[in-house]
Amino acid sequence: MGVKLFSFVQFSSAAFRRTIFDGLSFGFLLAIALLVILKPGDEQMLDMKTNGFVFSGLFLVSVLISLILNKNGIRTLGEHIFEPDHKKGQQIETSWYYTLWGWQLVILLLVTFGVGLDKTRFSLNELLDEDGFDGAVRLFNGIFHPNFTLLPKAILNIVETIFMAFMATFLAIPLAFVLSFFCAKNIMKGPFLFSIYLFLRTLLNVTRSVEALIWAIIFSVWVGIGPFAGMLALMIHSVASLAKQYSEMVEAVSEGPIEGIQATGATQMQTIWYAIVPQVILPYVSFTMYRWDINVRMATIIGLVGGGGIGTMLIQYQGASYVARSWLYYLSDCSCRLDFGSILSSITFCPQVESLACDFDFLSFLSGFKIFFCC
Amino acid sequence: MQALQGVSFDVKKGEFLVIIGLSGSGKSTLLRCINRLHDPTSGEIIFGGKNVAKISGSDIRTLRKKVGMIFQQFNLIPRHSVLSNVLMGRLGSMKVFPSLLGLFTEQDKKNAMKYLQLVGIDDKARIRADQLSGGQQQRVAIARALTQDPQILLADEPVASLDPATCHTVMDYLKKVNQELGITIVCNLHFLSLVRQYATRVIALQAGKIVYDGSPHEIDDAWFERIYGVGAREVHIN
Numbered sequence: 001m002g003v004k005l006f007s008f009v010q011f012s013s014a015a016f017r018r019t020i021f022d023g024l025s026f027g028f029l030l031a032i033a034l035l036v037i038l039k040p041g042d043e044q045m046l047d048m049k050t051n052g053f054v055f056s057g058l059f060l061v062s063v064l065i066s067l068i069l070n071k072n073g074i075r076t077l078g079e080h081i082f083e084p085d086h087k088k089g090q091q092i093e094t095s096w097y098y099t100l101w102g103w104q105l106v107i108l109l110l111v112t113f114g115v116g117l118d119k120t121r122f123s124l125n126e127l128l129d130e131d132g133f134d135g136a137v138r139l140f141n142g143i144f145h146p147n148f149t150l151l152p153k154a155i156l157n158i159v160e161t162i163f164m165a166f167m168a169t170f171l172a173i174p175l176a177f178v179l180s181f182f183c184a185k186n187i188m189k190g191p192f193l194f195s196i197y198l199f200l201r202t203l204l205n206v207t208r209s210v211e212a213l214i215w216a217i218i219f220s221v222w223v224g225i226g227p228f229a230g231m232l233a234l235m236i237h238s239v240a241s242l243a244k245q246y247s248e249m250v251e252a253v254s255e256g257p258i259e260g261i262q263a264t265g266a267t268q269m270q271t272i273w274y275a276i277v278p279q280v281i282l283p284y285v286s287f288t289m290y291r292w293d294i295n296v297r298m299a300t301i302i303g304l305v306g307g308g309g310i311g312t313m314l315i316q317y318q319g320a321s322y323v324a325r326s327w328l329y330y331l332s333d334c335s336c337r338l339d340f341g342s343i344l345s346s347i348t349f350c351p352q353v354e355s356l357a358c359d360f361d362f363l364s365f366l367s368g369f370k371i372f373f374c375c
Numbered sequence: 376m377q378a379l380q381g382v383s384f385d386v387k388k389g390e391f392l393v394i395i396g397l398s399g400s401g402k403s404t405l406l407r408c409i410n411r412l413h414d415p416t417s418g419e420i421i422f423g424g425k426n427v428a429k430i431s432g433s434d435i436r437t438l439r440k441k442v443g444m445i446f447q448q449f450n451l452i453p454r455h456s457v458l459s460n461v462l463m464g465r466l467g468s469m470k471v472f473p474s475l476l477g478l479f480t481e482q483d484k485k486n487a488m489k490y491l492q493l494v495g496i497d498d499k500a501r502i503r504a505d506q507l508s509g510g511q512q513q514r515v516a517i518a519r520a521l522t523q524d525p526q527i528l529l530a531d532e533p534v535a536s537l538d539p540a541t542c543h544t545v546m547d548y549l550k551k552v553n554q555e556l557g558i559t560i561v562c563n564l565h566f567l568s569l570v571r572q573y574a575t576r577v578i579a580l581q582a583g584k585i586v587y588d589g590s591p592h593e594i595d596d597a598w599f600e601r602i603y604g605v606g607a608r609e610v611h612i613n
């Protein structure tokens with residue numbers, strides 16, 4: 001009975017996922033087909049009520065299609081992906097181009113790519129346009145012909161940016177440290193404590209899901225444009241992120257030392273301090289360094305929306321000459337790329353930090369280019 | 376499912392009681408009910424004239440102060456020194472604030488060193504606990520339990536992760552604690568040969584029930600088969 005019930009649950013959850021997946025993928029294809037055929041105007045595209053209605057209809061139709069197809073033994077892509085393990089390997093091997101799911105995948109990819117081309121206004125003409133290209137070259141040249149009159153101010157602003165990141169991290173540590181224990185399931189046992197745990201977790205998730213950029217906008221209205229706003233934005237984001245990472249470490253500690261301390265008659269507080277903290281302190285340090293690394297990079301971007309530092313200076317010189325501007329882009333990129341992660345990791349011999357920092361270097365490389373071309 | 380059923384026995388002061396039984400027979404559960412690391416669903420556990428089966432909060436901590444425990448995996452704090460680990464036995468008797476700052480009294484430190492000496496490991500006091508071998512760690516764990524000044528010491532398979540030679544050293548120290556300090560010991564063991572050597576009394580558990588209660592020397596082959604199942608063979612370690 002137990003086994004049967006279990007396999008039923010498993011099956012139904014796989015079937016549910018399959019149906020949703022197929023519903024969305026067929027629905028997407030149908031919707032694109034509809035758009036291509038009807039070619040609706042701008043006004044029609046903005047009419048959310050009707051469009052929502054139409055898309056829900058298409059989704060339901062697609063769900064029906066998926067159910068009917070699978071009922072008749074025709075495998076859809078959803079079935080192929082979400083098939084429960086116990087059913088795997090039962091069907092005869094066939095080449096993908098004889099199967100529905102194969103074509104579903106190919107068409108889905110092609111159509112998505114096509115829509116992507118359209119949505120990003122992908123244009124080789126623009127890319128190869130001579131005037132535009134000359135502009136980019138001029139901008140790039142600016143890097144090699146710096147406007148040194150800006151340098152003193154820029155350096156002061158870079159220092160400001162770095163200290164914004166430092167303060168944000170520094171102030172976030174104690175808050176996140178305390179919160180991390182209230183956000184750990186293995187500590188918050190019992191209905192009352194568990195509801196606090198749920199509340200805090202939700203609060204932190206919401207806080208974290210608001211981008212630091214948005215926090216910076218909010219704080220620049222609250223406390224005024226400048227490094228203080230940027231620092232607060234980074235701090236709030238850091239508290240939420242660190243508390244989550246810290247608390248996951250707390251949840252992963254081994255039970256043995258905890259019981260060892262509890263058995264001596266220690267209080268909860270003493271147990272946390274003596275049995276849990278020593279186990280989590282090293283990961284805490286490495287997470288904190290990683291966060292500092294992120295904050296230095298983020299501080300630059302945040303400056304763009306009024307968070308102070310080199311980013312704000314960049315925005316102020318938006319209308320200035322090409323030379324001044326591109327020189328600033330370059331400087332802000334450099335401050336982005338002061339690689340704290342790898343420096344710290346070589347000091348602390350903590351390879352975890354190193355690998356995280358490496359990952360991040362690639363990102364910062366990309367984001368450097370993003371600033372370069374987008375501004 | 377019940378891990379223990381109808382288990383009833385008295386432990387006399389100064390006894391070295393050994394509990395044997397197959398893995399899963401309920402030995403750990405029984406031990407951990409005594410210091411309330413587990414909460415028994417029903418029944419009574421009388422300690423010092425008081426039923427401790429249903430107490431909660433600070434009463435549990437008061438109970439645990441008087442009941443030391445050592446574990447199969449030693450459960451020391453690896454990153455702290457041996458001495459610091461032993462001093463943690465005092466946590467239950469300290470005010471929270473000084474204890475968090477690690478302000479142990481001179482008397483506490485003297486006692487800790489005394490117990491480290493008792494288990495023959497006082498020369499390692501400043502070394503980090505994870506630098507010690509298994510047998511040495513278990514001796515530190517014994518010293519930690521002793522600093523609590525307990526009336527009874529629970530030992531949950533204290534030698535199960537040690538090699539045979541170290542096994543005897545640790546058991547010898549437990550015996551010393553039992554005889555010199557007069558501390559009652561309740562100990563879970565696997566090996567019958569150890570039982571005969573150290574126990575003053577034996578309780579055998581099978582599927583959560585007591586199937587033998589008596590002297591270790593009266594366990595013959597017939598009893599052995601009853602406890603461990605037909606066809607089981609006794610393993611001797613020397």
Ligand SMILES: Nc1ncnc2c1ncn2[C@@H]1O[C@H](COP(=O)(O)OP(=O)(O)O)[C@@H](O)[C@H]1O
Nearest residue numbers: 377378396397398399400401402403404405563
């Ligand atoms: N936390 C637990 N929750 C539920 N059942 C448990 C738990 N721990 C142990 N048990 C069960 O209780 C029984 C006794 O376990 P235990 O006391 O650990 O036996 P032993 O120490 O003799 O090996 C076993 O059947 C085990 O499966």
Ligand SMILES: [Mg+2]
Nearest residue numbers: 402403404532
């Ligand atoms: Mg056990």
